[in-house]
Amino acid sequence: MVGTIIQAVINGLLIGGIYALVSIGVTLIFGVVKIVNFAQGEFVMIGMYISFFLSTQLGIDPIVSLVVTMPVLFVVGVLVQHFLIRRVLGPNDMPQIFLTFALSLLLLNLSLMLFTANYRTVHTWYSDEAFHFAGLYVPYAKLIAFVVAMALSGCLWVFLRTTDLGKAMRAASQNRDVASLMGINPDRVFAVAFGLALALAGAAGSLLMPFQSAYPFVGQVFVLMAFIAVVLGTLGNVIGALVASLLMGIAESLGIQFVGADSGLLVVFVMFLLTLVFKPNGLGGGKAR
């Protein structure tokens, strides 16, 4: 019994690392640019397809293909911010919501047309290997994904704390007008924030590829988790999103273990609704950092 619980917690924690990459991206965009990117999940999907094709066409290992997906999606993010998002920034949130939502629909259905709904799987030498320890079972692919995800999150945190650009980003997220009076170019900061967030989504895609099939709807699962994690972790708070993602991974995994294989998401929804009832400002108490 205790072993089962620990195993479920480990499974949840490992997948929670991937949720964290997606939700940190969402919260970064929300904190800095002040919009919610409904298309974040589709960029995870694009990351997966890039890794898939690099792996099947050129034989590049999906995790190594991070070095391609991250820069590619960074550039995509800068372009999306510059040509689309920038035009709808302002007090009215209707165009912002529906622009990113339309982008999500577009990317999803374009990939449905281009790649069909078939599941694409990459099989690596470590896909079926696992690490056995005191009766517990830790698949290598998920362990690697978790470690890399945590490392990337750590890098982002250090970047936001220590570099000038990171500080400018946090300044712009606290007060856009004052930040621009201090000589910070908001367009540049927003573009970098959007690019970084999409690069994280791309990384999540590459890391998922060894143990998760790519298909056009794959992003939807992750983005819903990410949105909930971002609300739980207080909007715009990077550490909050990280912790909430790990908790949600664990909750989902316990749900699968004890309520039924199809109930993981239901448990997460119940958690979300409970949070809305008792802590509508997020578990952290409401401060965005």
Next chain:
Amino acid sequence: MRWVIGLIAAVAVLIALPLVVESAFAIDICIRILLFSFIGVAWNLMGGYAKQLSLGHAAYFGLGAYTSTILQINYDISPWIGMVAGGCVAMLASLPIGWLCFRLRGPYFTIATIATAQALMLIFLKFRDFAWGAEGTTIPNLGNAPLMMQFEEKAGYYYVVLGLLALALAINYKIEKSWMGYYLVAIGEDEDAAEAVGINAPRIKRDIYLISSFLTALAGTFYVQYIYFIDPATAFSFNVSIEAALVSIVGGIGTLWGPVIGTVLLETTSALLQSWLGSGIGGIQLTIYSLILMAVILWRPTGIMGYFYELAARRRARLVKA
């Protein structure tokens, strides 16, 4: 007086349409247009006037569909009664859902509505004893039974949904001209400012959510009666939530005729695409829809109706000058 004559003429044409048009395919498209206009008008009451941008109206569509089907199959109650019952169930459900979701604003309200609709779908998938689980069920075909909302000719369905749309437009017109309409627009413009001038925003939002969910549930009952089949993926389809919002935004958010015009444009486009390319290519319809949506948001955020108003204003200005 001119618009009254226009309206009467339009109604006459709409009533005569199934008598003239023979093709079942064409009538089917007309039914889809009327149905999604109806859902769009229901969405627009809350999403358009009060700018509470829900993407979870499938929750009420599904509840309406399931209530009438359960009543019909298990208790032999006519879907006409089931339809109203479904509307009432939806209204009851909208109270706790609204209570939860209205705690959030803007995009996070939208996300919470998506989550509630998805959660309802999961519940109906999971509890198979109560409502057939994932397989769903077919609705017994009784032949021509108008009392059970079943018709041999598609024209029967056409008149039902035409009546629904007329009802929704009448309600919308009444609300638009009442204090409630002004309160809704005030909340949509700036909720804090609306509260500051004494509008009880939570109450108004709750009331409009009740009306909007009631109407959406009627559409759900109609739809399953029309296609003779129900399962959680159909009844709580995210596409219903999307289309409800999409037709309103493309047509003109917060206007009486916006959802109707938006639906005519989008559904005709999709029907043309289908007859031109065949339905073989998955995703093409929503690809086109999303491109239209992006174009409208970037270049004409007030929708097609907004464009008409602008033209009318320009014409009036020219007349005044002359």
